[in-house]
Amino acid sequence: MLLTVLLACVAAAVLLIGWARQPNMVMLYSGLTPEEAGKIVEKIRDAGVQYELKNGGTTVEVPEEKVYSLRLTMASQGLPSGDQSGYKILDEEKIGTSPFTQRVNYLRALQDELAKTIKLIEGVTYARVHVAKPESTIFGGKDKQASATVVLRLKSGWKLTGSNVAAVLHLVAGSVEGLTPDRVVVVDNQGNLLSGAGQDELAKGTSTFLDYKTRVEQYLSRKAEDMLTAVLGPNRASVKVDAVIETGTNNQTTETYDPVKRVIAKESTKSKSATGGTGRPDNAQPAGGTKEETTESEYMVSVTKQQKMELPGQVKSLTVAAFVDLSAPPAAEGKSPAAQVQVKDVEEIIRNAIGLRTTDTLKVVNAPFHQQAAAQAAEPEEKGLFTKDFILEIAKRSSLGLLVIGVLVALKIFAGPKKKKAGAGGGTLALAAQTAGAGAENLLPASVGEVDPDMLRSRISRALQDNPEEVKRLFLSWVESEKGG
Secondary structure, three states: HHHHHHHHHHHHHHHHHHHHHOEEEEEEEOOOOOHHHHHHHHHHHHHOEEEEEEEOOOOEEEHHHHHHHHHHHHOOOOOOOOOOOOOHHHHOOOOOOEEEEEHHHHHHHHHHHHHHHHHOOEEEEEEEEEEEEOOOOOOOOOOOOEEEEEEEOOOOOOOOOOHHHHHHHHHHHHHOOOHHHHHHHEEEEEEEEEEEEOOOHHHHHHHHHHHHHHHHHHHHHHHHHHHHHHOOOOOOOOEEEEEEEEEOOOEEEEEEEEEEEEEEEEEEEEEEEEEEEEOOOOOOOOOOEEEEEEEEEEEEEEEEEEEEEEEHHHHHHHHHHHHOOOOHHHHHHHOOHHOOOOOOHHHHHHHHHHHHOOOOOOEEEEOOOOOHHHHHHHHHHHHOOOOOHHHHHHHHHHHHHHHHHHHHHHHHHHHHHHHHHHHHOOOHHHHHHHOOOOOOOOOOOOOOOHOOOOOOOOOHHHHHHHHHHHHHHHHHHHHHHHHHO
């Protein structure tokens, strides 16, 4: 049993010491190529620092206390350099380089610098740029235009919007002389054509329409949820909107004729007169005559022309579905404002918030919500100071103390039999010394008449403290002697 306890203590000590001395590993670099990872690991190994490789060798982890010093050391040595050197290619040119090589190196440097800039866009993890810039010749006639292709690797589940793609197009076009945005093609790592002259116009329009429809629905949903959150509290309302968007263009012209409101377009007057005479040759004063006037008028009926053009993007109808939790919170039963709000009030709030028409559809359901977010928010308060890191640190500190206690217990167990054996060997000599004769060190005086009770009590107490085993054997010897007498 003692041997088993000793071996268990040794094994526990080895495990505890190994666990306590294990450093906290943190990420030094991630997303490395095999060449870069090999160079960085070689430098770390030369520095004598412990490291770990994860994610197929693309991530390097080192102890937490060494991460910043190693990053500074790697930066001073140009690591990680990456596979896109940029303008460093021009710094490495040698004397006597041909003009063709210089042009190629400049184009390579420009492509790498553009790729580095594009990787700064959120959601892009890697980028490659290919620029085709034909040489201008004197007798070549019309020069060919430059073109470019951009390949992007996006984060998992990430999608670039139309504005992001347009930004990439103008970024590349503005950095290359003689390049226009319509000559730039953007492709993702899944082989999807994001932009470019060869992109299908139907697909481009579909992407734009879906993006617009999603924005409209999210905007209206957020307006309704903000209104309900102000009354019900957070995480107690969920509103979803489905919008029917007009995608075509409607141009309508209306002409209205009003016969009552007439306008004179043309008017003419004709006159005709006839006179009678006496027949005298001198044409004297006539005796009588007639005169006729005719007026002709042309009227135009009043016409009102109205032209109406409906552009695409108009919201034709809305369908709204909402879940709300109108139950009172447990902490304020009967006192929460949520208990005073009814379903019909919520319907009225949603209608007024997003401007629903009478023909639109609205459905509101009152149901208690699963308050998982509130439970998670309250969890850190219950922990207090006893966080995971704090507990691990205490365990590491206390493991050494437990090890010392285990060693002392094992030594105590093994030292007990040795003391007993030593006491048995020296018992005869001590008994002889105690019973040999009188003296200041004897337990009892030589004469019974000289016995002092206080002195005897003090000697017995001191003897019990100094050597209890010998006192025990002495009393046993007296008992045996009394029996023999």
